[in-house]
Structure formats: structure tokens, C-alpha cells
Amino acid sequence: MLRAxxxxxxxxxxxxxxxxxxPVSVLVLGICSALAVTIQLKPAIVMVLxxxxxxxxxxxxxxxxxxxxxxxxxxxxxxxxxxxLVILAxxxxxxxxxxxxKQLSVFVGLIITNCIILGRAEAFALAQNPWLSxxxxxxxxLGYGMILVVVAFFRELFGAGTLLGFQVIPPSLxxxxxxxxxxxxxxxxxxxLIGIFAWIxxxxxxx
Amino acid sequence: xxxxxxxxxxxxxxxxxxxxxxxxxxxxxxxxxxxKTAMGLGTAVTFVLTVTVPINWAINxxxxxPDALMWLGLPAGIDLSxxxxxxxxxxxxxxxxxxxxxxxxxxxxxxxxxxxxxxxITVNCSILGASLFMEQRGYTASESVVYGFASGIGxxxxxxxxxxxxxxxxxxxxxxxxxxxxxxxxxTGLMSMAFMAFxxxxxx
Numbered sequence: 001m002l003r004a005x006x007x008x009x010x011x012x013x014x015x016x017x018x019x020x021x022x023p024v025s026v027l028v029l030g031i032c033s034a035l036a037v038t039i040q041l042k043p044a045i046v047m048v049l050x051x052x053x054x055x056x057x058x059x060x061x062x063x064x065x066x067x068x069x070x071x072x073x074x075x076x077x078x079x080x081x082x083x084x085l086v087i088l089a090x091x092x093x094x095x096x097x098x099x100x101x102k103q104l105s106v107f108v109g110l111i112i113t114n115c116i117i118l119g120r121a122e123a124f125a126l127a128q129n130p131w132l133s134x135x136x137x138x139x140x141x142l143g144y145g146m147i148l149v150v151v152a153f154f155r156e157l158f159g160a161g162t163l164l165g166f167q168v169i170p171p172s173l174x175x176x177x178x179x180x181x182x183x184x185x186x187x188x189x190x191x192x193l194i195g196i197f198a199w200i201x202x203x204x205x206x207x
Numbered sequence: 208x209x210x211x212x213x214x215x216x217x218x219x220x221x222x223x224x225x226x227x228x229x230x231x232x233x234x235x236x237x238x239x240x241x242x243k244t245a246m247g248l249g250t251a252v253t254f255v256l257t258v259t260v261p262i263n264w265a266i267n268x269x270x271x272x273p274d275a276l277m278w279l280g281l282p283a284g285i286d287l288s289x290x291x292x293x294x295x296x297x298x299x300x301x302x303x304x305x306x307x308x309x310x311x312x313x314x315x316x317x318x319x320x321x322x323x324x325x326x327x328i329t330v331n332c333s334i335l336g337a338s339l340f341m342e343q344r345g346y347t348a349s350e351s352v353v354y355g356f357a358s359g360i361g362x363x364x365x366x367x368x369x370x371x372x373x374x375x376x377x378x379x380x381x382x383x384x385x386x387x388x389x390x391x392x393x394x395t396g397l398m399s400m401a402f403m404a405f406x407x408x409x410x411x
Contacts, residue, residue, distance in 0.1 A: 028388055031232040032332045079300065079329075083293040091289060106339035109292050113332040115233045186403060187227050191396030195389045202384035
């Protein structure tokens with residue numbers, strides 16, 4: 001079954017961003033938000049969903065319009081498209097998930113300048129058909145999400161002792177003298193965790 | 208006056224664009240290999256931030272805020288604030304274009320040193336980020352000028368420091384998998400830790 005699926009080109013397009021072509025840890029794109037929204041797991045997951053939505057839609061639309069967009073103004077067209085999609089995502093979050101939207105603050109808006117989206121539109125969607133672009137969008141969104149979720153997992157677990165807001169580290173451990181690592185909620189921990197993650201991935205790729 | 212100085216100090220040190228808010232990381236990582244390039248990019252970013260934040264302030268204040276259009280004699284209750292993203296990014300892209308043309312005619316030497324970095328700046332998230340923070344925190348006109356300039360200086364300091372460290376890193380010998388991206392992130396983390404020591408810095 002899996003072997004049969006692996007034959008499709010769309011599978012390859014979908015799976016590569018998850019490992020050897022990971023947008024964050026290999027291609028070094030979209031780092032800003034990967035670091036900023038990872039203090040807790042919940043905002044990180046919401047951010048990934050918003051990002052995957054915008055990325056997939058922009059990929060499909062750019063791909064559908066690829067023969068219509070004049071090449072010398074294509075960046076502006078892409079920016080307008082992406083901004084419109086981000087406005088949609090932002091309005092949706094404000095209407096249905098107000099608390100998370102407040103937590104994410106400006107970072108929803110900053111999806112516009114996330115290099116992954118413009119990068120995929122330029123490098124992939126402008127040259128491929130909508131079906132492949134769709135899978136490329138989903139794959140890159142999840143590849144980006146993978147890093148966010150892992151970093152957020154460690155930062156929330158060690159920084160607050162919770163996961164998704166639920167207490168995970170038992171109170172008895174605190175009584176024995178364990179305490180939360182305050183550093184995890186600050187900026188430096190995010191940088192260092194991503195550095196270590198990239199290290200592990202690089203070693204793993206080389207076998 | 209003391210308020211403005213404090214705002215500048217916060218924007219440069221405690222809420223440094225890169226080291227505390229993670230904005231503008233992409234170009235920060237791409238252009239931090241030597242000090243000269245870093246200086247060029249940092250100056251360009253400071254320049255664009257100082258210009259775009261006040262312009263976006265004006266756009267937001269006179270056009271987009273709830274009830275902002277009343278000075279045109281339009282009735283109250285018009286709220287265009289959902290357009291901030293698209294308006295800000297359009298202003299930034301346009302400003303960068305105009306600046307490029309202006310600098311080219313006025314000062315060719317400045318253009319030669321900044322030229323290649325200017326187009327890159329449109330998609331630098333620190334520029335859009337500063338404007339969005341300005342909108343969210345409701346800065347006044349003078350505050351937005353100071354905030355734009357100080358954020359730029361903070362960005363410049365961070366990228367210069369990292370570039371200087373990177374020049375030395377070439378001669379160090381980290382584990383193979385850590386080379387490049389990994390070690391840069393860890394060094395940035397240590398720098399960010401050092402910048403945290405500035406918290407509480409205050410004037411007057």
C-alpha cells in the first residue's frame with residue numbers, strides 16, 4: 001500500500017518538506033514566527049493551522065494564475081494575494097478564538113512576510129500545476145509545524161510543567177524539590193532549542 | 208522627553224527586534240557572514256524603519272482606525288482596521304521603491320552601499336512587525352518616529368554583533384552537524400541571554 005502511494009509524484013512533493021527539505025531547519029526560512037509563538041503548545045498549533053491554510057491557498061491560487069500573472073509585477077500580485085488570505089485567517093481567529101488571537105498578537109499579521117510562503121510561491125507554484133502545488137503547500141505547512149510543535153512541547157513542558165494547559169508534571173515531583181525552568185519561557189531558550197534540533201536533524205540525515 | 212528616551216532604550220535593548228522578538232531573522236541569518244554586509248543591511252533597515260513607521264502611523268490614524276474618516280466629513284462608525292495588513296505592506300513596498308529611486312538620484316555613493324539590500328527589505332518581518340506593534344500599542348506621532356528609529360538601531364546592533372562573531376566562528380571547530388545554522392542559533396541564543404541583562408534599564 002505504502003509502496004503504491006510512494007510512486008505518486010504528489011507523495012514525494014508532500015513528504016520532502018517533512019525531512020530532507022524542511023523549510024525551517026534545512027532551508028532556514030520562516031524562523032521568526034517559529035521562535036516567537038512557541039512558548040505554549042496551543043498558540044503554536046493554531047499558528048501552524050493558520051500558516052498551512054495561507055500557504056496551501058496561496059500555492060493553489062498562484063499556480064492557477066501562473067500563466068496570467070505578468071512576470072515583472074508577480075511579487076506585488078503575490079503579496080496582495082497573501083495579505084488578503086492573512087486578513088481572512090486573522091478575522092477568523094478574532095471571531096472564533098479571541099484569546100489565542102490575542103496571545104499571537106502581531107504574529108498572525110507577520111505570516112505575510114513569512115519567507116516560506118513567498119518562497120514556495122516563487123520556487124514551486126509558479127512552475128507547477130495546482131494539484132502538486134496543493135500537496136507542496138500542505139507538506140511545507142506540516143514541515144514548518146513539526147518544528148514548532150517540538151519546540152513548543154519542550155518549552156511548555158519544562159517552562160510551565162503543562163501541556164496544552166493541562167498539568168503534566170505531577171505535584172509530588174514539585175514537593176520533592178523540582179522546579180520549572182524559568183529560562184524556557186524567555187527568548188534564548190527558543191534559539192538554543194532550534195539550534196539543537198537542527199543539529200540532531202543534520203546528524204540523522206547523514207546517517 | 209524622558210518617556211521618549213525610555214521608549215528608545217526599551218526598543219533597542221530590552222525588546223530588541225531580533226534577540227527578544229525574533230523579527231527579521233531570515234535576512235539576519237543570511238547576511239551575517241561579514242561585518243561590512245551586516246553594516247549595509249543594518250543601515251538600510253534602520254533607514255526604512257524610520258521612514259515607514261511614521262507613514263504607517265499617519266495612514267492608520269487618518270484612514271484606517273475606527274471613526275478615522277470623520278475628518279473627511281463621513282459619518283461615524285466606519286471601521287477599516289481590517290485593512291491594516293494590506294495597507295501597511297503596500298506602504299512598505301512602495302516606500303522601499305521610492306527610497307531606492309530617490310537615493311539613486313541624490314546620493315549615488317549611498318546607493319552603491321545600500322542598493323542591493325533595499326529590495327530585500329520589503330519582506331523583512333521587522334519592518335512590518337514594527338508597524339504592527341505601533342498600531343497595536345497605540346503610539347503617538349512622535350513616539351512612532353522614535354520607535355521606528357530605535358528598533359532599527361537595535362536590529363543594527365544585533366546583526367553587527369553576530370556578524371563579528373561569525374567572522375571568528377569560521378576558525379572554530381564545532382561538531383559537524385552543528386556547523387552553519389545550528390551553531391549560529393546557539394550563539395544568537397547566548398547573545399539574547401546577554402541582552403536580557405539589560406531589562407530594567409531606565410532613564411530619569
